[in-house]
Amino acid sequence: MALSFRFGTVGSPISTPKKPGGSTGAIQQIRVLNLDAFELGWVQSVRISEKTCEEINLTARENNVRLSVHAPYFINLNANDEEWPKSRKRLMDSALYGNLAGATDIVFHPGSYFGQDPAEVLQKANPRLAGCVKELREAGNPVTLRPETMGKIAMLGSLEDTLKMGQEIPGVLPCLDFAHLHARAGNGEMNTYDEWNRVLEKYGSALGEGSLKNLHIHLSGIEYSSKGERYHLPIQESDFDLQGLFKALSAFNAGGRILCESPIMEEDALFMQKTWQEITKEEL
Numbered sequence: 001m002a003l004s005f006r007f008g009t010v011g012s013p014i015s016t017p018k019k020p021g022g023s024t025g026a027i028q029q030i031r032v033l034n035l036d037a038f039e040l041g042w043v044q045s046v047r048i049s050e051k052t053c054e055e056i057n058l059t060a061r062e063n064n065v066r067l068s069v070h071a072p073y074f075i076n077l078n079a080n081d082e083e084w085p086k087s088r089k090r091l092m093d094s095a096l097y098g099n100l101a102g103a104t105d106i107v108f109h110p111g112s113y114f115g116q117d118p119a120e121v122l123q124k125a126n127p128r129l130a131g132c133v134k135e136l137r138e139a140g141n142p143v144t145l146r147p148e149t150m151g152k153i154a155m156l157g158s159l160e161d162t163l164k165m166g167q168e169i170p171g172v173l174p175c176l177d178f179a180h181l182h183a184r185a186g187n188g189e190m191n192t193y194d195e196w197n198r199v200l201e202k203y204g205s206a207l208g209e210g211s212l213k214n215l216h217i218h219l220s221g222i223e224y225s226s227k228g229e230r231y232h233l234p235i236q237e238s239d240f241d242l243q244g245l246f247k248a249l250s251a252f253n254a255g256g257r258i259l260c261e262s263p264i265m266e267e268d269a270l271f272m273q274k275t276w277q278e279i280t281k282e283e284l
Helices: 022-032 050-062 084-100 118-138 159-168 178-184 193-207 209-214 242-251 265-280
Strands: 005-010 037-041 066-070 103-108 144-147 215-219 221-225 228-233 256-260
Touching: 005 066, 005 215, 005 265, 022 037, 022 050, 037 256, 050 066, 050 084, 066 084, 066 256, 084 103, 084 118, 103 215, 118 144, 118 159, 144 159, 159 193, 178 215, 178 221, 178 228, 193 209, 193 242, 209 215, 215 242, 242 265, 256 265
Parallel strands: 005 037, 005 256, 037 066, 066 103, 103 144, 215 256
Antiparallel strands: 221 228
């Protein structure tokens, strides 16, 4: 019996050997660790050859590791008309090469409000995102674009923003960063079983109950201030209620992938996997 969630890391595990190194070495190390998901961290830029993508794809299939991509940080669906083509290219390159590498999901930071009303920003952002999906599908590219829930209130990427994107644009679904959701308001809310239940109810209501079987989750501990996220922490050095979250996910029979962004990423990914098994009694 497999677990409802695959667990892994965003970026190469710290313990990845220098040889063969790179993404293929990271995927092999994910399997050595008995994890089974990996997010390629293309967070600065997309600089990769088609040949390397083919090697990554083959290695992931051989090791039964599911792949996603974290696109460059410098994407903004609310960029001005001059800057938008650069943002768009970063997202589209991530989707093009990600698909070649065998990734099914492309995670990205959706941008900033720049002090504007969120509803107004979405009127600009959603048609741009829909245009990206249209071009990908016309090229035969099936990847899911995943705007991430963001950890600062000034950033485009509230739970409601990402659900609206998913509702309005086929081929778009949220990446639920639960640490960011906890940090976003800056007051320690969104950290209890009941609050997580409400998040999952909203998600299922907006995107259909079946969507809860295909969640893409980022998770870590987090340090925050009144302005929101400051930096990621090891899960056990933070106030994050992992047990409460996992009990809520289990109650909703949720599944998908949980990818760790902690500073001790594989250690925490394994801790999360073990905690999930203890709560659900599922076995690898």
